[in-house]
Each structure stands twice: as structure tokens, then as C-alpha cells.
Amino acid sequence: MRQPPRYLTFRVYQGVDLSQLNPVQNASPTERRMDIFALTWRLPIIVWQILFFVGPLLFMVAMSFFLVKNYVMQETFVFDNWSKMFSRGYFRDSYFLTLFLATLSTIVASLVAFPASFALAFKVSESTRRWALFLLIIPFFTSYLVRIFAWYVILAESGAINAVLSTIGLRPYTMLNTKFGTIVGYMTLTLPLVVVLQTFSLANVDRNLVQAAHNLGCSPWRTVYTVIIPLAKTGLIVAALFCFILSFGDFVSPYYLGGSKPPTLPILIIDTTKSGQQWPRAAVIAVVMMATLITIAFAAITLAYRKRASR
Amino acid sequence: MRSSSFLSGILRGYTVLMFAFVFAPIAFSVIFSFNSARFPTIPLESFTLHWYQTIWADPDVWEALRNSVIVSLCTSVLATALGFATAYTDYRYNFRFKSAYLALVLLPPTIPLIIMALAMLAWFSKIGASGELWSIIIAHTVLAAPFAMAITRLRLNQMDKDLESAAWNLGASEWRAMREVIIPFCKPALISAAFLTAAVSFDEFAIAWFVSGLNKTVPVLILEIVQGNIDPQVNAIGTLVFMVSITLVVAAQVFFSLRQSKSST
Known part of the structure; x- marks a missing residue:
């Protein structure tokens, strides 16, 4: 019989070897919370994120009540900016346009991606899938701006696609400055x-259930x-939620x-700033955008984790 | 299921097309960066290194490159360190409000960059720190730390829980166990995280554009050139940017998978 390793004979609690401690001292775990070692690893990110993440966001919310003279x-507390923005037609147009484009992008990306994801999850070997995912992670972290500029050149009136169209005798097709162009750009960003x-998520589906459905004649x-x-x-x-965001x-x-033309909300932020x-x-x-995104994220997550009605 | 092989053929072809779509812009900028035409189109004109010579001679490009290198190096070190500390905390400790703690760490990448950019701009000018290189570094660290945290956390998942306790029982202090057990174990993940966070910082343009002031990074320079008109030197700069970020991301993935194959043996 194998002896258990010696260290396993000690009880270890929260990283502290209890055998070396006075029992009274470790009787209450709450006293142990203030140890320097633990705080060294826990505190830096808290301080950092409060100073440079929560701080800026809260200040931005406060700033929406400031005045520029x-x-x-x-630093005031007035609702002028809010009432001004909400009374402007362009803000409303821009809001619904952005909502529409992001929804369209989500639908298109989900539909365009699905057959490919399905193929990668079910129709290829394990190693092909790994390679495919390896390749797809690259563009996600690769200069989006330069890729969009490349599309600009490809889609332009005298660009590569229209050059090909004209050699086969077709008239140039306007793709820039259209919703089509915007969606191509969104796909570049989100599709990978x-x-x-x-x-x-598809690769995690239990194959036995798929096989069972097949055996039952589905x-x-x-x-x-x-x-x-x-x-x-x-x-x-x-996936759809990330695409929308x-x-x-x-x-x-x-x-x-x-x-x-008309601008979307992010463009409006840039122009205004x-x-x-x-x-x-x-x-x-920005606050209106955040509120919208939080609502949609909340709805999506509720939907994602909702149990199916039992039959 | 006689039609299934036909169907999988179609699915495979479709997948290849989708990959072509994803990689087309990268391929196009590389090809056109060597093309002599002023407006990049088909058919290609002659091969040239003219655009590379143009950017080589441009002091703005060098300045931007210097700024970008400084920003991504500092971001990479800071974000990896913070990410590691957080991953270790999540791995080892349970405490009240832990889910709030994790949310605080992991949320930044889900906030639209343009909103972060505005918030950072306002906050930094409030505390009198806007327009400096280190304001970009700070903002990028917030953005990149979650990626470092995720990578290191995955690595810690593969560690035998008893390894650390063994070190303690053999008399090592918590600090020494950290130095001699945990950190060496996480080393591939830390290298991977350093590369990936450098890539995140090297490509980020929205926040950098808002808070940079006169200290432009490479993506901000590209943004400003593109706003003017179509200038083929963007393809040359873009190709260089692609090379750098693809190298960084591939290096990150190589170290990431290295650790997986090692642990499976």
C-alpha cells in the first residue's frame, strides 16, 4: 500500500498550515482575512480598477450633469444636457439607427457564422478545429482599423471588387457609404x-443526444x-450578445x-467631444448607450439561462 | 444519410469562404503595400518598395512607433502583473463579494471602447493627467488586465492544489512558495499573457486617440492619415502593424498551447 504523501496528513486551511498554528488563533477565519500576503495579491487590482475604471465611468455619469460655459x-448639477439631447431629433434618429444596425449586425453575424461553426464543431477533426480556432483568434487581436481601411479600398467605386465587375461587363456597384458597407465592417470586427x-458551445453539445435523435429517425x-x-x-x-455590444x-x-450619414451614437460622441x-x-x-447595453445584456443573459419549459 | 457527405462538402466550402472573408483585408493590405498604383485597385501595377521608403523616411511614423512600443511594453508588464495577482487571488481565496471582485476585474473589455475613451479623457483631465503617454498606459492596462487574468487563471486550474501546500509543509513561507512553485508553474501563461496584452495595447486606437494629446501611437497616426484621403502608405504601415500584432498573438498562442501539451504529459 502506498503511503499518502506526508503533507497530506496536515490540514491546510486557506493556505495556512494549521498544524503550526495555535488552535485559538485559527479558530476564527475572519481574523485571518487581514494577512499581508493575501492582500498583496488582492488589493492592487481593486485600487487600480476603482481609480481607473469605476472612477472614470462614475465621473462620466456625473459629467452628464455639468455645464460648459x-x-x-x-461642475454643476443641472439637467440641461439631458433635456437638450432628448429634444434633438438627430439624437433620436441616431439612437434608433445604431440600435437597428447593431441588431442587423447581430442577426447577420449569427446566421453567417452558424454554418461555419457547425462545420467546425461537427464535421472536421479535432486538430482541424484547433487550427481553425487558432486562426480565428488572430484577427480578433489584429488591427481592426487597418482591416477596415483595406475594406474601404476593396469596396470603393474604383476598388478591387468593382474592377472585377467591370471586366466581366457589369456596372460598378456602390458599396461604400451604404448600410452594406457598415455591415461588412461589423462582420470584420465580430465574425471571428x-x-x-x-x-x-456547439462542440460541447452531447454527441449521444445527437446520435439518439438520428437513431429515432429525426x-x-x-x-x-x-x-x-x-x-x-x-x-x-x-455570442450574439458580444456581437451586439x-x-x-x-x-x-x-x-x-x-x-x-446619419451618424451612429459612437460617431456622435466623437463629434460632440x-x-x-x-x-x-x-x-x-454615453450614459444612454450604457443603459441600453445593460438592459440588453440583462435580457440576453436571462434568456440564455432560462430553463426550458418542462413538458 | 446519403446526402450527408455532399452536405458536409458544402459546409466545409462555406467555412473556407468565411475564412477568406476574415483574412481578405489582411491579405489585401499586404499585397497593395507593394503595389505602385496611387489608388490600390485591380489589375495590380508594378512591384515597388516606394511606400515603405516613404514611411521609413517619415519622422512621424518613427515617433509613433516609439510611443507605441513604450505603451505596449509598459501595458504588457503592468497588465500581466495585475492579471496574475488577480488570478492567484481567485484561485486560492474565497471571500465575501468575490463575484463583485471578479466583475470589477473582468468587465472592462465588455464596455464599448468609445465610452471608455470619453470617460478616461474626462477623468484624466480632471486629475490633471491627460495627454501623457502614461495616461494611455493606464487606460490600456485596465483594458488588457482581464485577458492576462483569464490566461493565468486557466493555467492555475491545471495546477495540483497540493503542490503549494506541499511547499508550505516542507517549510517554505507563502512568499517562497509563490516564488519557487506558483510563478515557475505559471511562467508559460505569464509569457503568453505578456504577448497578448502587448497586442491588445498595440492595436487599440479609440482610447489612445482620445487621451493621447500630441503623443500619437501608430494606430492613432493611421486614424489621422485615413481621415485625410486615400494614401497607400497606410497599407505599408498597416502591413507592419499586422506583422507586429500577428507575431504577438501567435507567440501568445504558442506559449499558451505549450503549457497545455506540457501538462498533459
Whole structure:
């Protein structure tokens, strides 16, 4: 019989070897919370995030109540910015346009990604899948801005696609400054991530259940709808949520490929901040965006984790 | 299921097309960076290194590159250190409000960059720190630390819980166990995290654009060139940026998978 390793004969609690401690001392774990070692690892990020993450965001919310007079920001508490922004037609148009584009982007990305994710999850070998995911992670961390500029050149009136169209005798097709252009840009941003997340959730679907459906005479299409999609639901919704958040907050695609007429909310933030010097009004837009995203994220997560009605 | 092989063929072809879409812009900028035409289109004109010579001779590009290198190096070190500390805390301790703690750490990448940019700009000018290189570094660290945390946390998951206790029982202090057991074990993940966070910082343009002031980084320079007109030197700068970030991300992944194959033996 193997002896257990010597260290296992000691009880270890929260990293402290109890055998070396006075029993009274470790009787109450709450006393142990203030140890320097633990705080060294726990505190830095708390301080950092409060100073440079929570701080800026809260200050931005506060800033939406400030006033700008003679180009100087005054720390007041008035609702002027809010009432001004909400009474402007362009803000409302911009809001619904952004909501529409982000929703469209989410639907397109989810649909375009699904067959590819399905193929990667079910139709290829383990190592091919690993390679595919390896490749898809690269563009996600690779200069999005330069990729959009490349699309700008490809989609332009005299660009590569139209050059090909004209050699086969077709008339140039306007793709820049249209919603099509914007969506191509959004796909560049979101598609790799959506495929990665969808593939993960599909690959985790229990193969036995898929096989069972098949054995019971379920057609492949019906298996996808009634077995695979419901089982992978959480991951699919999370992928869609990330796509929505990324599209909703992106300014590069609607600006360079969509022509920014009318502007989306992120473009409006830039215009208001950079040329208008109206930081408080930009803060109103940002707070409205945050509120929208929080609502949608909450709804999506509720939907993602909702148990299916029992039959 | 006779049609299934036909169907999988279609699915595979579709997947290849989707990859082509994802990588097309990268391939195009590389190709056009060597093309002599002023407006990049098909058919290609002659091969040239003209755009590379242009950017090589441009002091703005060098300045931006210097700024970018400083920012990503500092961000990488800071974010990896913070990410590691947080991952270790999550691995070892249970405490009240732990889920709030984790949310605080992991949320930044889910906030739209443009909102973070505005918030950072306002906050930094409030505390009198805007327009400095280190304001970009601070903001990028907030953004990149969660990635470092996730990578290190995955590595810690693979560690035998008893390893650390064994070190204590053999008389090592917590600090010494950290230095001689935990950190060596996490080393591949830490290297991987350092590369990935450097890539995140090297490519980030929204926050850098808002808070940088006159200290432009490379993506901010690109943003400003692109706002003017179509300038093929962007393809040359872009190709260099691609090379740097792809190298960083691939290096991160190589170290990340290195640790997996090691642990499985």
C-alpha cells in the first residue's frame, strides 16, 4: 500500500498550515482575512480598477450633469444636457439607427457564422478545429482599423471588387457609404469572435443526444433545430450578445464604410467631444448607450439561462 | 444519410469562404503595400518598395512607433502583473463579494471602447493627467488586465492544489512558495499573457486617440492619415502593424498551447 504523501496528513486551511498554528488563533477565519500576503495579491487590482475604471465611468455619469460655459466645464448639477439631447431629433434618429444596425449586425453575424461553426464543431477533426480556432483568434487581436481601411479600398467605386465587375461587363456597384458597407465592417470586427464562441458551445453539445435523435429517425435539419440549437442556446446567445455590444459601440465601420450619414451614437460622441467640446453632452450619449447595453445584456443573459419549459 | 457527405462538402466550402472573408483585408493590405498604383485597385501595377521608403523616411511614423512600443511594453508588464495577482487571488481565496471582485476585474473589455475613451479623457483631465503617454498606459492596462487574468487563471486550474501546500509543509513561507512553485508553474501563461496584452495595447486606437494629446501611437497616426484621403502608405504601415500584432498573438498562442501539451504529459 502506498503511503499518502506526508503533507497530506496536515490540514491546510486557506493556505495556512494549521498544524503550526495555535488552535485559538485559527479558530476564527475572519481574523485571518487581514494577512499581508493575501492582500498583496488582492488589493492592487481593486485600487487600480476603482481609480481607473469605476472612477472614470462614475465621473462620466456625473459629467452628464455639468455645464460648459465659455469653453470651461463647470461642475454643476443641472439637467440641461439631458433635456437638450432628448429634444434633438438627430439624437433620436441616431439612437434608433445604431440600435437597428447593431441588431442587423447581430442577426447577420449569427446566421453567417452558424454554418461555419457547425462545420467546425461537427464535421472536421479535432486538430482541424484547433487550427481553425487558432486562426480565428488572430484577427480578433489584429488591427481592426487597418482591416477596415483595406475594406474601404476593396469596396470603393474604383476598388478591387468593382474592377472585377467591370471586366466581366457589369456596372460598378456602390458599396461604400451604404448600410452594406457598415455591415461588412461589423462582420470584420465580430465574425471571428462569434464563430469561436459558437463553435465552443456547439462542440460541447452531447454527441449521444445527437446520435439518439438520428437513431429515432429525426432528419438532420430537424436535429439541428430541435436538439442542437436548444442545447447550445446559452453559448449562441452569448455570442450574439458580444456581437451586439461590439457593433453598438463601434465607430470605425459606420464612419469609414457607412459614410456616417446619419451618424451612429459612437460617431456622435466623437463629434460632440472633439469638435463641439461639449463633453457633458457626449457623456449623456454615453450614459444612454450604457443603459441600453445593460438592459440588453440583462435580457440576453436571462434568456440564455432560462430553463426550458418542462413538458 | 446519403446526402450527408455532399452536405458536409458544402459546409466545409462555406467555412473556407468565411475564412477568406476574415483574412481578405489582411491579405489585401499586404499585397497593395507593394503595389505602385496611387489608388490600390485591380489589375495590380508594378512591384515597388516606394511606400515603405516613404514611411521609413517619415519622422512621424518613427515617433509613433516609439510611443507605441513604450505603451505596449509598459501595458504588457503592468497588465500581466495585475492579471496574475488577480488570478492567484481567485484561485486560492474565497471571500465575501468575490463575484463583485471578479466583475470589477473582468468587465472592462465588455464596455464599448468609445465610452471608455470619453470617460478616461474626462477623468484624466480632471486629475490633471491627460495627454501623457502614461495616461494611455493606464487606460490600456485596465483594458488588457482581464485577458492576462483569464490566461493565468486557466493555467492555475491545471495546477495540483497540493503542490503549494506541499511547499508550505516542507517549510517554505507563502512568499517562497509563490516564488519557487506558483510563478515557475505559471511562467508559460505569464509569457503568453505578456504577448497578448502587448497586442491588445498595440492595436487599440479609440482610447489612445482620445487621451493621447500630441503623443500619437501608430494606430492613432493611421486614424489621422485615413481621415485625410486615400494614401497607400497606410497599407505599408498597416502591413507592419499586422506583422507586429500577428507575431504577438501567435507567440501568445504558442506559449499558451505549450503549457497545455506540457501538462498533459
